[in-house]
Amino acid sequence: MSTGSSLGIAGYLTVIAMAVLASVGTAGVPGVGLVMLTMVLNQVGLPIEGIALILGVDRLMDMIRTAVNITGDAVVSTIVAKLEGEFDPAVFADPNAGIESERDLQIDPEAEERLAGAVRQHPRPQPAE
DSSP states (O other): OTTSOOOOHHHHHHHHHHHHHHHHTTTTSTTTHHHHHHHHHHHTTOOGGGHHHHGGGHHHHHHHHHHHHHHHHHHHHHHHHHHHTOOOHHHHHOTTTTOOOHHHHOOOHHHHHHHHHHHHHSOOOOOOO
């Protein structure tokens, strides 16, 4: 409406379908919302200049989309784990679950020393001042 263009019901349905199909493969790519919006606006014949209206809030919207995506992934993973009988409430409630300490990593001291020796043999060149 702000650009003087109007869409009929077919245009709205096209926008919805294109947005859903485009978002399937781009959920994990930051900043791709504007590219997808350009594609959708172009498909329904609306002026691409309308993107300038949301350019200022796109970063915030991108962060919100990411939060929704991560929350959805976590919820679906929990539901599948419960259905498969793999859900452990004790691990779910443990705030330290998944945190590993150095002793849990089982670092080989000999391998560490060989790596340190290789780094000492090939020092990084210092930038010229």
